[in-house]
Amino acid sequence: MAKKPLIVGNWKMYLASAEEAKKFASGLRRKLPLYKNIDVSIAPPFTLLSATVAAFKNSAVKVGAQSVSQFLDEKRTGEVSAAMAKASGATFAIVGHSERRAMGETNAVVRAQLMRALEENLSIILCIGETERDHAGAYLSVVTEQLSSALDKLPIIKTGKLVIAYEPVWAIGKSADDAMKGPDLREMSIFIKKTLTEYMERSAALKVPILYGGAVEASNARTLLQEGDVQGLLVGHASAQLDSFIEILKSVSHK
Numbered sequence: 001m002a003k004k005p006l007i008v009g010n011w012k013m014y015l016a017s018a019e020e021a022k023k024f025a026s027g028l029r030r031k032l033p034l035y036k037n038i039d040v041s042i043a044p045p046f047t048l049l050s051a052t053v054a055a056f057k058n059s060a061v062k063v064g065a066q067s068v069s070q071f072l073d074e075k076r077t078g079e080v081s082a083a084m085a086k087a088s089g090a091t092f093a094i095v096g097h098s099e100r101r102a103m104g105e106t107n108a109v110v111r112a113q114l115m116r117a118l119e120e121n122l123s124i125i126l127c128i129g130e131t132e133r134d135h136a137g138a139y140l141s142v143v144t145e146q147l148s149s150a151l152d153k154l155p156i157i158k159t160g161k162l163v164i165a166y167e168p169v170w171a172i173g174k175s176a177d178d179a180m181k182g183p184d185l186r187e188m189s190i191f192i193k194k195t196l197t198e199y200m201e202r203s204a205a206l207k208v209p210i211l212y213g214g215a216v217e218a219s220n221a222r223t224l225l226q227e228g229d230v231q232g233l234l235v236g237h238a239s240a241q242l243d244s245f246i247e248i249l250k251s252v253s254h255k
């Protein structure tokens with residue numbers, strides 16, 4: 001298992017008010033001394049970015065955006081730019097989440113979002129993953145295409161700025177039993193690392209953390225990390241409740 005796994009909570013639209021975010025943060029902060037061997041990040045909705053950043057101030061928890069706009073110009077009603085996310089205190093941005101791809105964000109859009117985030121010096125969690133698994137292995141080309149369109153000829157991606165979150169879409173939002181199995185994940189993790197070496201130097205590629213996401217709960221978190229050879233987890237529904245999120249940290253930190 002990775003020395004210091006990275007556990008990212010993606011709050012999606014689960015939390016609505018600053019009060020909820022603050023309550024979550026103060027509860028988590030009380031427990032953090034127990035989990036010094038884990039890196040924890042939280043991605044609240046845009047409306048809660050500032051409040052969440054403030055609530056985790058002077059703690060080791062990093063706070064980031066769930067997405068950023070692909071656009072730079074201001075005439076984009078309803079969009080949130082990377083600069084706005086950064087000004088709200090975000091230190092990273094998730095790009096390419098499958099729930100956004102499902103709303104029409106193409107590989108080209110994801111690439112543009114990644115560029116915008118990099119321009120603002122935000123770290124990036126690039127989400128990739130196939131919608132379905134076929135026996136012929138076409139899912140591998142889906143993943144390759146997502147990686148290549150995002151990373152090909154990327155102007156200097158500094159090591160440490162990029163995290164890949166592999167999230168098979170068929171597992172997202174399900175319960176632990178439906179998550180990917182460890183050995184399959186290990187295979188995919190090796191495949192991703194190998195693909196990354198085509199877009200950056202081998203030594204840099206090997207340092208890019210790979211996360212797994214999709215139906216992560218306390219009951220499967222540790223096994224996925226151990227058997228799947230991934231460096232962390234991207235947690236959706238189970239990160240929206242403090243108790244279930246802490247249960248995940250507990251199971252991962254267990255010696």
Ligand code: PGA
Pocket residue numbers: 010167171172173174213214215216234235236237238
């Ligand atoms: P889930 O979501 O943990 O609810 O499956 C994961 C994600 O979408 O990032």
